[in-house]
Amino acid sequence: xxxxxxxxxxxxxxxxxxxxxxxxxxxxxxxxxxxxxxxxxxxxxxxxxxxxxxxxxxxxxxxxxxxxxxxxxxxxxxxxxxxxxxxxxxxxxxxxxxxxxxxxxxxxxxxxxxxxxxxxxxxxxxxxxxxxxxxxxxxxxxxxxxxxxxxxxxxxxxxxxxxxxxxxxxxxxxxxxxxxxxxxxxxxxxxxxxxxxxxxxxxxxxxxxxxxxxxxxxxxxxxxxxxxxxxxxxxxxxxxxxxxxxxxxxxxxxxxxxxxxxxxxxx
Amino acid sequence: xxxxxxxxxxxxxxxxxxxxxxxxxxxxxxxxxxxxxxxxxxxxxxxxxxxxxxxxxxxxxxxxxxxxxxxxxxxxxxxxxxxxxxxxxxxxxxxxxxxxxxxxxxxxxxxxxxxxxxxxxxxxxxxxxxxxxxxxxxxxxxxxxxxxxxxxxxxxxxxxxxxxxxxxxxxxxxxxxxxxxxxxxxxxxxxxxxxxxxxxxxxxxxxxxxxxxxxxxxxxxxxxxxxxxxxxxxxxxxxxxxxxxxxxxxxxxxxxxxxxxxxxxxxxxxxxxxxxxxxxxxxxxxxxxxxxxxxxxxxxxxxxxxxxxxxx
Numbered sequence: 237x238x239x240x241x242x243x244x245x246x247x248x249x250x251x252x253x254x255x256x257x258x259x260x261x262x263x264x265x266x267x268x269x270x271x272x273x274x275x276x277x278x279x280x281x282x283x284x285x286x287x288x289x290x291x292x293x294x295x296x297x298x299x300x301x302x303x304x305x306x307x308x309x310x311x312x313x314x315x316x317x318x319x320x321x322x323x324x325x326x327x328x329x330x331x332x333x334x335x336x337x338x339x340x341x342x343x344x345x346x347x348x349x350x351x352x353x354x355x356x357x358x359x360x361x362x363x364x365x366x367x368x369x370x371x372x373x374x375x376x377x378x379x380x381x382x383x384x385x386x387x388x389x390x391x392x393x394x395x396x397x398x399x400x401x402x403x404x405x406x407x408x409x410x411x412x413x414x415x416x417x418x419x420x421x422x423x424x425x426x427x428x429x430x431x432x433x434x435x436x437x438x439x440x441x442x443x444x445x446x447x448x449x450x451x452x453x454x455x456x457x458x459x460x461x462x463x464x465x466x467x468x469x470x471x472x473x474x475x476x477x478x479x480x481x482x483x484x485x486x487x488x489x490x491x492x493x494x495x496x497x498x499x500x501x502x503x
Numbered sequence: 504x505x506x507x508x509x510x511x512x513x514x515x516x517x518x519x520x521x522x523x524x525x526x527x528x529x530x531x532x533x534x535x536x537x538x539x540x541x542x543x544x545x546x547x548x549x550x551x552x553x554x555x556x557x558x559x560x561x562x563x564x565x566x567x568x569x570x571x572x573x574x575x576x577x578x579x580x581x582x583x584x585x586x587x588x589x590x591x592x593x594x595x596x597x598x599x600x601x602x603x604x605x606x607x608x609x610x611x612x613x614x615x616x617x618x619x620x621x622x623x624x625x626x627x628x629x630x631x632x633x634x635x636x637x638x639x640x641x642x643x644x645x646x647x648x649x650x651x652x653x654x655x656x657x658x659x660x661x662x663x664x665x666x667x668x669x670x671x672x673x674x675x676x677x678x679x680x681x682x683x684x685x686x687x688x689x690x691x692x693x694x695x696x697x698x699x700x701x702x703x704x705x706x707x708x709x710x711x712x713x714x715x716x717x718x719x720x721x722x723x724x725x726x727x728x729x730x731x732x733x734x735x736x737x738x739x740x741x742x743x744x745x746x747x748x749x750x751x752x753x754x755x756x757x758x759x760x761x762x763x764x765x766x767x768x769x770x771x772x773x774x775x776x777x778x779x780x781x782x783x784x785x786x787x788x789x790x791x792x793x794x795x796x797x798x799x800x801x802x803x804x805x806x807x808x809x810x811x812x813x814x815x
Contacts, residue, residue: 238574244604248597255593340590347587348598348649350555351580352605354572462697 237360241353245361246368253369258339258428262332263373269328270377273320277381280388282313288457298469305471311396313385318403321374322465325407326414330435332370333418336362341503342426350503359419359498363491367415378404406468409483410413412462415491423497461486505532507657507687508553511564514701515711522548524711525562530704532656537698537719538691540806544688546691547585549708550659567656572755578606581650585661585691589634595645596630597619599652606653607652620648623678639666647675651682658682660690664697676701695801699723708802709811723797729766729777732752732808734790736761744783750776757802765798 253259284290285307294303298319299321306315337359340346349358382400386393425431442459449456457463464486467479507530513556515523523545530536538546551557552564560700568600569576589598599617600610621627624644634642650658663679664672679701692698696811698705698719705722707715715722723780737756738744741764745751749769757763773796784791 240607241605244601248601252593254592345590345598346589347554347556347582347584349605349654351582352578352602353576354577355555365548445520486621500558502551502558 238353241359242364245353245358246365249362250368253365256331258335259332259369259372261335261428262328262370265331266328266373269324270380271472273321274317274377274380275383277313277316277384278388280313282316282387285312285316299466301468302469306469309471310399311385311389311391313389314381314399314403317378317381317385318406318469320331321377321403321407321469322410325410326439326462328413329370329414330418330432330439332373333366333415334422334432334435336366336415336419336422337498338422338431339426339428341501346503353500356495357497359423361493362467363415363419366418367412370411372405372416374502375404375410378407400502406480409480410461410465413486413490416487416494417461419494420490423494424501457468461478506530506565507532507536507689508564508566509733510549510552510561513564514560515545515550515552515557516560521711522540523552523559526711526712526713527704528716528717530689530706534703534718535679535688535690535701536704536706537558537702538689538706538708539693539695539698540714543710544708545711546708547661548711550584550661550689550691552583554580554661555653579655580657580659581652581655583647583650583658583663585665587646589642589646589649590633592633594631594633595637598634599630599649602649603652608653620651621645623651624648625674633699640668640671643667644671644675646770648687654686657687660688660692662692663690664692664694672697699795699800705800706806709808714807719800720797720815723800723803724801725797726773727767727769728796728798729768729773729794730795730797730802731764731766731780731782731786732786732793733764734764737789738762738787744787745780746785748776748779751780757774762792763799765802 241324252309256265264424273385285294290312291303291307294307297303299308306319346358378400381403385396385400387390389396391399415440418431421435421438425434439460446457446459461483464479464482467475470476470479509529513526513528514521526549538549540546548557552559553566553571564571566576567579589595596617599620600613603613603616604610617630618627621630624647625640626644626648626712629637629641629645634645637645643663647660647663650660660679667675677699679690679723682688683701688701690698690702701793703718703720705715705717705719706713720726741756742754745754745766750768751766752769753767755765755767757765766780768776777794779804781791
């Protein structure tokens with residue numbers, strides 16, 4: 237592996253994505269969604285969640301300890317942002333990561349790259365550039381959410397900034413396995429729409445399998461990284477760290493079949 | 504003289520179709536090689552395997568002594584693909600700079616290298632445009648430019664002049680000839696005149712099998728044949744015209760192109776014989792439009808394919 241080539245490809249692909257359909261297809265709905273949502277929080281609407289009614293509503297979605305930790309002990313604006321970001325993450329990542337390799341594969345520009353770099357370098361650089369694109373977008377909206385929290389919430393500014401950084405990191409780590417999941421799909425499809433469709437179908441299929449078999453086999457929920465979601469809100473650092481560790485493991489486990497498929501496929 | 508590539512028992516299947524069928528082929532460096540054969544012969548498949556785009560179904564391939572996906576071979580081989588497209592929405596120069604950087608150039612050197620190859624192909628003014636804004640011929644020249652980045656040791660060109668206007672095609676052929684002095688080219692083309700003009704050696708593929716891998720001179724028997732294109736069909740008794748020339752073994756007229764005659768000779772002084780033949784034709788008021796030593800490559804290929812078909 238030549239890291240100079242990986243970095244060169246990563247930077248090019250990141251810049252290229254910003255102005256190409258594959259990047260805009262993710263960036264436009266992502267920023268539109270968060271603009272609308274964060275705009276509605278600018279007057280402190282999230283503070284309602286730290287009140288009695290809000291807590292009642294929150295415990296309907298989360299367990300009591302988690303809801304208390306999120307909305308009483310931390311900035312409610314950032315907590316609401318974090319919960320919604322984690323919930324919508326698979327959907328946005330599927331949009332942003334579906335075309336890591338697909339549309340460039342069949343008679344596409346990969347042919348010009350393959351005489352200059354190995355398949356491993358291409359695969360890794362595409363994964364990292366997609367992660368960087370999604371990571372940059374997450375960082376921007378987390379920054380905006382933190383600014384709103386600073387202006388609306390009663391928590392101390394250092395606490396909000398610290399929680400903002402923590403939320404951003406959680407979202408980045410949570411996005412990685414989904415990007416890796418899409419690398420599997422992108423490694424065997426030959427068009428972006430095909431990859432998107434296959435990605436959504438497989439994701440929905442796995443959700444269906446989990447929903448059907450979960451009562452009898454609870455362990456099946458660990459087919460998808462969403463199973464770690466609850467642990468990411470934990471205030472216990474050990475639980476949080478093991479959740480983050482398992483997400484990295486998910487990333488590696490998902491990357492492996494994607495890499496094997498891409499190594500063997502005809503381009 | 505090193506080995507450019509070697510295939511051992513190479514098979515590539517697409518479903519039930521065997522695009523390459525147990526190919527054993529070794530090509531040495533030092534002479535520009537043409538890769539020819541009818542449609543579906545396996546030429547593009549072979550190129551794609553050499554560049555690592557396709558994985559062989561079975562068998563082994565080495566390029567410049569290395570497996571096709573080895574890091575050591577990257578940047579030492581380049582390809583002008585027949586039908587691939589560059590990145591859309593990004594200027595040609597940016598893409599050439601990317602390719603140069605991937606071949607180890609730093610940022611400044613890569614910029615200069617991109618300019619150099621665009622200048623060679625006389626398309627410097629197209630550099631700021633994205634590929635989709637260019638015509639087919641312009642894109643072809645840009646893609647040819649990318650194949651020249653970084654002085655690769657082996658350049659594979661798949662139909663390098665198809666779609667180019669005659670002036671550009673001539674210029675590209677001249678460029679290939681010039682560059683082939685210090686690097687190796689393998690050229691796949693249906694234009695057999697082009698192959699004869701540029702290449703010294705030829706590989707003939709048919710139905711996924713290698714039918715010939717030799718020097719063009721050997722294949723067309725250049726020491727014993729002369730192919731002449733006249734300005735009109737020769738008289739039926741043309742053999743009588745040369746009956747006093749003992750060195751001439753046989754004269755064949757081409758059925759498809761009646762103006763073309765093929766003279767089989769065995770002479771220690773072929774140049775003198777050639778002059779005598781031309782004088783004789785002139786005396787009979789037969790104008791000579793084209794003359795080449797050896798049998799016409801196109802005729803030989805057609806005969807080869809016909810023989811194959813009749814055997815099957």
